[in-house]
Amino acid sequence: MEDGWYLATYLNPAGVHRPLDVYFRHDNNISLWEKRGRYVTLLRHWEYERTTGQKMHRTPFVAHRDQVAFIDRLLAPTGLRLADMTAVWGTPDLAAGAHPWVEPDTDLAFHSIAHLYSAILLDSDVFFDGTVVGMAVDAGPDRLLDRRFKPHWYAGCVVRRGRVELHPVESPGPLYCEARDHFGLREGTLMALATATGATGRCDREAVLEKCRFDGFDGMAQAALAFREILAQVTGTADADPRFTERENLISAVMKEVQAISVAIMERNTERLLDVGGVDPAAAHLALAGGYALNCPTNSHLMDRYGFRGLLAPPCVGDSGQSIGIALEAFHRGSGGERFHFRFPGPYLGSEDGDLAGALARHARFVESVTDDFDPAAAVADLREGPVAWFAGRAESGPRALGNRSILADPTSSVAKDVLNQVKRREWWRPVAPVVLAEHADAWFEGVRPSPHMLETFAVRADRRARVPAVAHLDGTARVQTLTRAQNPLLHRLITAFHAATGVPMLCNTSLNDKGEPIVDTIEQAMNFCLRRGVRVAYFDGRRVAFRDFADYPERNPAERVRAPFTDVDPWEALRVRAEANPHGLPGTHLYLYLRDLELHDRHDIRTAEGAAAVRAAIDRRLRADPDLWVEVERDREETARQFENFGGAEVVNGRVPVYRVSESSR
Incomplete structure (x- = not known):
């Protein structure tokens, strides 16, 4: 591969997909890379949701030029443009330059392979010199690169000295999705509620595991069957925790069983990979990616049970890290498997904002004071009085x-957790994570390991729990972030001062965002949050800003982000794009199903009269065979249109892309 700048993208295609309410990918993101000789460097990683304000951003552009302009806007602080890239990977209508990726001779979905690479290649020394057991486990595949459903949706691997052996695995992701859709709560909320109550129920876990396999297209039906079995068995047997409602007790009891079965699926995967690879886990690293890898209790359980040397997982383990995995797979393939040097640079890869002066001027009416020099003692005093907003440097990648x-x-x-949940408008039982000085973590948490990306849970030592009631969950564990001075010098300095004053080397740490919106991206958004939610003090790169007169602040909603390019769609432009893509006038339902069925899309070009006629005939046959299909399509289009317009509003719970009945060849 030649030296230069590379851009990896995980985006929805621009064009007719927008007016037709079609998307394939959520959590759209891009990453910027530089290659010089054998050295590969990840320079930036942008998640669209941070810029646009759409949680799990999925809305496409109508015009390709708008897509390019948006990317150039993100690249602008680096002095680069899309046109400067040696190659652009990951999104079909943006692909440019030589791409080393050729569809592997495998029945595994490339989406899962990209997830794997985002974890197994975090450290090239480990990858090329050691042994890695990897698993990519999420809800389902992305077909924009594969163009069809592969037999196996989830990839595992054994890596020995840079040689990757791929194997299919199962994923608990669809099981959690079934729970999400049934209860109308996001997966993170379900995980938290599982451990928040003492409610339990009875379920024959072994029977469920023996009956169901969680892989491939048929795995969705297996997951639905498994969830119905769990729900039916637990309903009526759940013990009540008097602090919670009847519904909360049921959800908690069900999710305890879902979690236990999910852990067993991951054990089944791990043991299969260890066996097929003849691997001693004590001499290997465990690599995890995919949305399910946000399940911290599972991650720690696997590390503890099998005794792996270390955990490899990026902070953006879900689809927001897909562009990183796409790039690392491409660099590995493009190098012909030869050694190159790469080390993940840490999570602070997003946008930065240095316009404090401008934000202060716009909010002058509500600013009580500004202190330029960071005073750790004053910051500790502020923390003892109440929550503090903390904004510094580049945004971190990932959802945490x-x-x-x-x-x-x-x-x-103990009041701190309650106040934080009130400020964030979360349920009272939601736990709060600690960020702890790495050099003191062992004195406070049992069996603790480096956990820089908050992807593991550890038990708070019994003799310490009373000292940190705000971070200890009901089961005595905490979702820990360990922090070294090198990782974040300013935050390390603050926690060191708090430790000196209180004897406790940690702080509560939760994300700076309101309910239903992504983490803030700018100082303006942070100030808006503080003034709306009554946070008295904020620190911006160490500069202390105190606020006042909260009741007079006129804004009641989160600050608007860059939503206009996605929501202010010119109807004439939409008509033009649609006419250009569909000159022979296929009806809306036909066009929608054509775009969704990539196998049909690749076989026929509807810009020709012959192709349009063939597609019309094929879809007419489907509609005659399935009279409910038209109603289903229109319902899903309405739901997608609502999601496309939802920027900074109520959180979208059901994030599934519809999977319609497809031809056998596309499966």
């Missing part, structure tokens, strides 16, 4: 605040 877009609080006060 890791100290640059955070709300920090005093972990020694």
Whole structure:
């Protein structure tokens, strides 16, 4: 591969997909790379949701030129443009330059392979010199690169000294999706509620595991069957925790069983990979990616049970990290498997904002004071009084605040958790994570390991729990972020001062965002949050800003982000794009199903009269065979249109892309 700048993208195609309400990917993101000789460097990673305000961003552009302009806007601080890239990977209508990726001779979905690479190649020394057991486990595949459903949706691997052996695995992701859709709560909320109550129920876990396999197209039906079995068995047997409602007790009891079965699926995967690879886990690293890898209790359980040397997982383990995996797979393939040097640079890869002066001027009426020099003692005093907004440097990648877009609080006060949940408008039982000085973590948590991306849970030592009631869950564990001075010097300095004053080397750390919106991206958005939610003090790159007169602040909603290019669609432009893509006038339902069925799309070009006629005939046959299909399509289009227009509003719970009855060849 030649030296230069590379851009990996995980985006929805621009064009007729927007007016037809079609999308394939959520959590759209891009990453910028530089290659010089044998050295590969990840320079930036942008998640669209941070810029646009659409949680799990999925809305496409109508015009390709708007897509390019948006990317150029993100690249602008680096002095680069899309046209400067040696190659652009990952999104079909943006692909440019030589692409080393050729569809592997495998029945595994490339989406899962990209997830794998985002974890197994975090450290090239480990990858090329050691042994790695990897698993990519999420809800389902992305077909924009594969163009068809592969037999196996989830990839595992054994890596020995840079040689990757791929194997299919199962995923608990669809099982969690079934719970999400049934209860109308996001997966993270379900995980938290599972451990928040004492409610339990009875379920024959072994029977469910023996009956169901969780892989491939048929795995969705297996997951639905498994969830119905769990729900039916637990309903009526759940013990009640008097602090919670009847519904919360049922959900908690069901999710305890879902979690236990999910862990067993991951054990089944791990043991199969260890066996087929003849691997001693004590001499290997465990690599995890895919949305299910946000399940911290599972990650820690696998590490503890099998005794792996270490955990490899990026902060953006879900689809928001797909562009990183696409690029690392491409660099590995493009190098012909030869060694190159790469080390993940840490999570702070997003946008930065240095316009404090401008934000202060716009909010002058509500600013009480500004202190330029960072005073750790004053910051500790602020933390003892209440939550503090903390905004510094570049935004972190992934869904969890890791100290640059955070709300920090005093972990020694049981009131702190309640206040944080009130500020964030979350349920009272939601746990709060600690960020702890790495050099003191072992004194406070049992069996703790480096956990820089908040992807593991550890038990708070029994003799310490009373000191940190704000971060200890009902089961005595906490979702821990360990922090070194090198990782984040300013935050490390603050926690060190808090430790000196209180004897506790940690702080509560939760994300700086309101309910239903992504983590803030700019100082303007952070100030808006503080003034709406009554956070009295914020620190911006160490500069202290105190606010006042909260009741007079006129805004009641989160600050609007860059939504206009996605929501202010010119109807004439939409008509032009549609006419250009569909000159022979296929009806809306036909066009929608054509775009969704990529096998049919690749076989026939509807811009020709012959192709349009063939597609019309094929879809007419489907509609005659399935009279309910038209109604289903229109319902899903309405739901997608609502999601496309939802920027900074109520959180979208059901994030599934519809999977319609497809031809055998596309499966």
